[in-house]
Amino acid sequence: MPAANPFHADVEAALAAIRAKPPARVFFVACGGSLSIMYPAKFLLDQHSALPSDLFNAAEFTARAPKGLGKDSLVILCSMTGTTKETTAAAEFALSRGAQTVGLTTEKNSPLATVCDHAVGFEAPYSTGVPIDAMNSNYARLYQLVMGLVAMTEGNDLSGALMTSLAALQPAIDRAHVTLAARFADFAPRFAKEDVIYTVASGASFGAAYSFAICVLMEMQWINSQAIHANEFFHGPFEVLDKNRAFILLKGCDSTRALEDRADTFLHRFGSAENILVLDALELDLTGIDPVFRGNLVPLIFFDTLWRFAYQIAELRQHVMLEGRRYMKKLTY
């Protein structure tokens, strides 16, 4: 029986097939930026369902060959263009074990979309060349898939609240850009001079911190970085903190907020406020987003606004974003 408030057609089609063979476990599999969205997807699933799940880099997944991967498994994969070789290979490996596969891509004719049992499309600014509505992003489609699994396994249908919340997301992002504009303008000249910038987050926001560290700061700006989990921070990494060290802290509003709050207090105690860029869910206008999903959707707002900050840094460094790569998609490796 389809949900009362239908998800995107691709998601509904995948769920209809999966309902005929409900999975006993889930594997979230991708690389880099596409892997980063799997962290909040697993967070969402962990909070709403007892279904066990794993999260792996695609090459690690295939090489590890988890013994638990089999006919009762659902493997959810993502690659923006659908051409990431490791991810397609992972899908083929999963299929060889009898697992069901869902591939999220922007290209329905791509290798990943073609090889998977079910292809779910999404939009990305780079594939369309124009801004998208966040409701059509990879995150949004993935969350629908997860909440479909929750309804299937737990009988708890929150599809209406999710779809209403996703419809309210882009306006919330647009408002956040206004809220944060002055802060970004203030921080950009200082951060553009930094050789090391750490990102810190927990819970639903960790994936956004990971993506910003590896895909934006390292990949596009050649700035050294690490996404530090807000509690792991206290078990080693915090020793690099001093008055000169630059940090970006994401303070969400999910159940792990206290961890980020504690990191905030410590960062401001031993660092300099001018070097600690804090994005806080509590300063955002989240009108229209259901309270049950606010913690899950805020990371999308963080990530979208941080992209604009990244472009400001790039301009100051005279480092053109996507053209700033020296290796990725420029040579064979």
Next chain:
Amino acid sequence: MPAANPFHADVEAALAAIRAKPPARVFFVACGGSLSIMYPAKFLLDQHSALPSDLFNAAEFTARAPKGLGKDSLVILCSMTGTTKETTAAAEFALSRGAQTVGLTTEKNSPLATVCDHAVGFEAPYSTGVPIDAMNSNYARLYQLVMGLVAMTEGNDLSGALMTSLAALQPAIDRAHVTLAARFADFAPRFAKEDVIYTVASGASFGAAYSFAICVLMEMQWINSQAIHANEFFHGPFEVLDKNRAFILLKGCDSTRALEDRADTFLHRFGSAENILVLDALELDLTGIDPVFRGNLVPLIFFDTLWRFAYQIAELRQHVMLEGRRYMKKLTY
């Protein structure tokens, strides 16, 4: 029925109780250096058993409160001194959900050991003040626990091969120190001057790379770092590579070695050999370690030898290791 080749008495006692109520899923929970050993433990379990497992920082675990945590869960926790508050709180949370708990510590009277259903002791150089036999380390006890779970759930008893291999580990470590001494002496003066040193690994070795990055380089030397997964490297992080950037690459001999090999080729193509410290399982004398466990035990050799390298760096930086901390265990936070 106890295994033919018994594990350490603490492990046997825990397994005897767990056998009466075999778990349907496992959670590996700790912080920092103790969390780092959970990565290879999960790798070992994934390769030998279909039992689903999760790995969480302890504070994340409690705040996330996974819906799947319940009476059928086994939660394995570790804290060297047994005083890590987040880890003890995680054990208490797991117990409140009806889960079974095993706590690994060096102190049987510690809060973590006291609160858990089963306490498993281990030795650490810092608790005894003298070198230990690696067979009594946290890794060794954890691996016994995991292989006990494998025997329980899969009927595949590899306890003999594991115990024989663990008995051969310390001699292999001692030989590795000799093998690597000249290389460490060569690299130490250069690496001591670096502000950023990355570690790279995959599979069973990722935990050692993580621990060296956050607990040694960042915590004890205030050197910026990140443990980069060997395949994630190609999806962003590799863009920071140039002739001057310092990397430590761990090349193990588990099923993910091809990922580390690929990173090795790329690192040497665009970096400088003098700035890329490679530790390779294939150059080690692993006599006595059963081939089935070589991939799992090599990371202990990497980690032990890298500690000696860290002390060489510390001396050159005039940065006394454990006293080099400014925050950890020096103030309240």
